[in-house]
Structure formats: C-alpha cells, structure tokens
Amino acid sequence: MGVTLNMAAQVMATRDGLLGASRLHYEHRDIVEFCREWVAIAEISVHVGLHLGVTRVLVADLIALKFLTTRGLDLPEDRQTQIIERVIRGLTAIR
Amino acid sequence: MDLPQFADPAAESARPPVPVKIVIAGGFGVGKTTAVSQVSEVPVLTTEAPMTEAAAALDRAEEVPDKTTTTVALDFGRITIDDEIKLYLFGTPGQDRFGFMWRDLTEGALGALVIVDARRLDDCYPAVDYFERTGIPFGVAVNLFDGMLTHDLDDVRWALAVSDDTPLITFDARDRGSVLDALLVVLRRSLTMPRRVGLPVDVAGL
Numbered sequence: 001m002g003v004t005l006n007m008a009a010q011v012m013a014t015r016d017g018l019l020g021a022s023r024l025h026y027e028h029r030d031i032v033e034f035c036r037e038w039v040a041i042a043e044i045s046v047h048v049g050l051h052l053g054v055t056r057v058l059v060a061d062l063i064a065l066k067f068l069t070t071r072g073l074d075l076p077e078d079r080q081t082q083i084i085e086r087v088i089r090g091l092t093a094i095r
Numbered sequence: 096m097d098l099p100q101f102a103d104p105a106a107e108s109a110r111p112p113v114p115v116k117i118v119i120a121g122g123f124g125v126g127k128t129t130a131v132s133q134v135s136e137v138p139v140l141t142t143e144a145p146m147t148e149a150a151a152a153l154d155r156a157e158e159v160p161d162k163t164t165t166t167v168a169l170d171f172g173r174i175t176i177d178d179e180i181k182l183y184l185f186g187t188p189g190q191d192r193f194g195f196m197w198r199d200l201t202e203g204a205l206g207a208l209v210i211v212d213a214r215r216l217d218d219c220y221p222a223v224d225y226f227e228r229t230g231i232p233f234g235v236a237v238n239l240f241d242g243m244l245t246h247d248l249d250d251v252r253w254a255l256a257v258s259d260d261t262p263l264i265t266f267d268a269r270d271r272g273s274v275l276d277a278l279l280v281v282l283r284r285s286l287t288m289p290r291r292v293g294l295p296v297d298v299a300g301l
Contacts (some may be wrong), residue, residue, distance in 0.1 A: 006114075
C-alpha cells in the first residue's frame with residue numbers, strides 16, 4: 001500500500017461507489033454504505049467492527065476502485081497557523 | 096432492487112472537511128477516556144488496533160511478558176470546530192510497550208496532551224520522552240484525582256525532566272472546562288513551535 005491512511009483521514013463514498021455498492025460483498029459493502037458523508041477511518045473501523053489496520057486495507061481497496069474518496073491530514077504549511085488558531089477559537093467558544 | 100439513495104450530488108464535489116487531531120497519552124486509569132468523554136460531541140468510541148509490522152521488531156518475547164495480547168483498544172472522540180474543521184482526540188496508553196502505536200497516532204497530530212497521575216509518574220516517562228525526541232508539541236497535565244496535588248508542580252517537572260518551556264498544568268479530567276483548558280494549552284504550545292503538525296518520524300528503537 002503506497003499511502004498509509006491516517007486514522008483521522010476523512011473518507012466518503014463517490015457516486016460510483018454508491019451505485020456499485022450492491023455488487024460488493026460483506027465488509028466492502030458495509031464500508032461504502034456507511035460513508036454517505038465524510039467520516040474518519042477510525043469511525044469506519046468502529047461501525048464495521050474491524051481492527052483499524054484491516055479497515056485501512058479495505059478502505060485502500062475501495063479508494064483504488066474509486067468507490068471512495070479521501071482527505072488526509074496534510075496541511076499546507078501556510079495554513080497550519082490559521083487552522084490551529086481556528087481550533088483554539090472553536091474550543092474557546094464551547095468552553 | 097432498491098436503488099441506492101444518492102448523497103446530494105453537490106456534496107461529492109463540496110470541499111471535504113479538514114481533519115485535525117490531538118493525541119491524549121497516559122497510563123492506564125489516569126483519566127484519558129474520562130477527559131475525552133467530557134468534551135467529545137459523540138460518545139467515546141473504541142476501536143482496536145492490531146500490532147503492526149513495527150510491533151514485530153519489538154516482539155522480543157522475554158521483554159513483552161503478556162505477548163498474547165495482540166490488539167490494543169484505542170478510545171477516541173470528536174469535536175466539530177466549524178463548518179470545515181473536525182478535531183479528533185485519540186487516547187493511547189503511554190507505556191513503552193505501546194510505543195509501536197505512537198508513530199501512527201502522532202502522524203499529522205497538532206500536538207499531544209500527556210495526562211499524569213502524580214503518584215505514578217513512571218507511566219508517562221516513555222510518552223514524554225517520545226514527544227521530546229520527535230519534536231511533537233505537547234503539554235503535561237497532572238490529573239487532580241481528589242482535588243489535591245500530592246506533589247509540588249516543580250517537583251513533577253524535575254522528576255519528568257521536561258524542558259522549562261513545556262507547559263505543565265494541573266487539571267481535573269472530570270471537568271469539561273478544565274479539559275478544554277488543557278487542550279488549549281497544547282494548541283498554544285503548538286503555535287509557538289516551528290514544526291507544528293507532526294509528520295511521520297522514524298525513531299530508532301521504536
């Protein structure tokens with residue numbers, strides 16, 4: 001597997017994925033159907049009841065099939081400060 | 096045959112959320128799960144992480160007495176920060192024998208909070224050591240189990256041998272505001288550090 005999927009990486013089903021889900025089996029289908037909105041790899045793991053490592057492998061399969069699309073944790077350097085400041089504001093607001 | 100329900104077609108092209116994470120490290124029973132549950136918008140979820148390839152290198156049976164345990168529970172929670180950012184909090188055992196997980200856990204993390212029981216400082220040494228060596232921004236929070244600090248904070252700092260600029264606070268894992276304050280301490284520390292977002296780091300011996 002080329003890219004390691006971070007446990008917090010976001011995953012969502014593509015249109016092809018939702019159309020093709022009924023042709024998939026078992027865990028692959030469960031994963032696609034759970035990913036109707038953006039969810040984290042760790043959340044998929046809990047929902048489908050699989051170890052994190054196994055979930056990563058199956059999600060990678062589905063990304064290769066273009067049934068799922070993903071967003072990792074990589075932040076461009078120039079956005080890091082801004083993102084951290086927004087998290088600080090967000091947590092302060094619910095404090 | 097039922098046709099699948101489509102998500103809003105616009106949703107697929109809409110910008111995905113920006114996931115960020117903070118790692119909560121500490122020994123067993125130190126208050127990690129309690130702290131996460133105070134601030135998470137969903138009930139704390141538990142997944143199981145199997146030992147990875149990295150663990151195989153650590154797999155020296157004589158040093159890992161309870162080697163039969165090949166998975167470890169990983170508790171996590173979530174806070175939606177705004178319409179774009181989702182913050183995940185991952186709790187991890189702080190002991191050395193779970194070191195194989197730390198690279199995975201800290202990859203991409205904004206920072207880490209090490210929760211300490213002042214009566215059992217030993218439990219958090221490996222985590223503190225790991226975060227110092229890898230340059231991951233972190234803060235240390237001494238959990239006040241009975242509302243009292245059994246050691247002077249200066250003594251704790253000395254015993255843990257953390258640098259003077261590493262934030263060291265007391266907090267109450269059962270108190271939502273107190274947990275949020277501890278997370279804010281980590282984030283402010285993160286802002287002052289040059290490498291703010293943890294990237295994969297290979298550390299010899301882990």
